[in-house]
Amino acid sequence: MSGKLALEDYLSQKVGHVLRIIAEEDGVDLPADFRAVMETPKDEKNGDISCNAAMQLAKVFRANPRTLAERIIENLGIADEYVERIETAGPGFINFYISREWYLKELKTILDEKTDYGSIVPEKAKTIDVEYVSANPTGPPHIGNARGGVIGDVLANVYAKLGWKVTKEFYLNDYGNQIKKFGESLMARFRQISDPEFPFPEDGYRGKDITELAEKFAGDHPETSELKDEELADTLSAYGLKANVANMHDVLDRYGIHYDVWFPESDLHKSGAVDRAVELLRSNGAVYEKDGAVWFKATDYDCDKDEVLIRANGIPTYFASDIAYHLNKLSERHFDLAVNVWGADHHGHVHRLKMAMKACGIDPDRLQVVLMQLVHLVRGSETVKMSKRRGDAVSLEEFLGEVPLDAVRYLFNTTNPNSHLVLDLDMAIKTSLENPVFYVQYAHARICSILCNVKREDGNADYGKLTDRTELALIKQMTTYSTAILNAAEEFDPSKITKFVYDLANVFHSFYNACRVANDDPALTNARLDLCMAVRFVLESALCLLGVSAPEEM
């Protein structure tokens, strides 16, 4: 671990140690799980790192928080080479002022670790499965899948950066009612070529893509018109599924998303995994029968109502196969953590699935669902409809044709997955030239230009000469990289990365305007070249997490 995170951890332990000594002297019981929290004050005047332990514990010690803070500082002694001074301030904050030496040491670390800076190498690598998009294969992926795609992809990258062994996964819903409906819709369109009066299923898929698939198949295989309706529907369904999955693969590839595993739902049914899941629940006493159906006793697990696992007609529900699927992830493939990115319209499914895991004897916290609010798409003042059944959804392919890839990947990650996102297609295109992603990329391109144009002078770089406000600000910002990564992972929020990288670009542009890299002091020129190089490494690394390109010129 490097960066400010490491320093905060160190200080937290030191304060904790001192507190335990004081507590013993006073005969006070310190809460067993107490951890001194370190935070960054908003105002630089209040130091680089701040600790509020004295205020939190004032009651426990029955002391004035300021007095307690001063006692803690006394016991800490005059810190060390990296902590310049420690002060108590306000109602009882303990403020640490970090020395320039520490920041300059970090600069050297960045130059040494390059784009690996900010990574955390754990003692033992944990495994994580990130499942996202998992769009219905009855049609092409649409704009509604776009946001989940980049959220999941970036989260997977972030966990990899933290040293986890990551599997990126797509769950293919190639089984069940919607597949049947898919086949029937295709069959009807096929029949309508020769018989325009042929009835179309009431809840069928009415998209253009269905008609096109049917027409293409009819052209290539005219003999299949002899098949009975049911057989034809099955044949067409298999054909359409194959074509759609290939297309899905292709479009997501262009979106910069590459999966390690495509997991077909039908496998769970073929292998008997669904039946085994139900039997496991049954043997754990979480199942009963009613009205000819098999039910999960969800109400025993703090749910509103029980859920059907196997219908009266003997066909398992989606819920049953989802239980089997997650047992596969957590119990058979032994992932330490399974993360799913779902649209908020599935929130009702989260709790009962976690509870089903619990009923199977699995810690439900090993399953984490990131609920993403759906994107509300407008074009100008007009709402763009997104119903796949009616066939008027904007396809992902169409969307990517309009908005540059880098802008899309960045844009969808500028806000918390939980916030509702209103996206104006007209604006997305219009603002693409003033989009924050270009601001960040421009910083990278500028650095590349400098590194290319400014010659390194003879002699060593003297980092001691980096005294401008913006120079120190740049180093300070870079040291918070690992914090941004950790927060993104813990909160399942990729916007922590876009915010970090934007702030870094911002400080860099200020530095660029305040300081000339090429100047008449060789030791300073070299130091600034090194500083630029370090910023380049961090920008490149963060953009890589986002799946956004880092252009050398713009």
Add this chain to the structure above:
RNA sequence: GCCCUUGUAGCUCAGUGGAUAGAGCAGUGGUUUCCUAAACCAUGUGUCGGAGGUUCGACUCCUCUCAAGGGCGCCA
């Protein structure tokens, strides 16, 4: 009716229980004989939806309430 999410500047959004609530866009004024002006610098803006409560301290936690979106199927 019940459940989830959201509500912060004109707009889009940040904001670990912490110190004077911040950015971008939009507006106004300035900066380029010099490494990319897609940049920088300066400048105005707030009943943090509303009302209570918890405490040393609340935009942040709790209760109620208003508004927007979503979910409550032997669909997936």
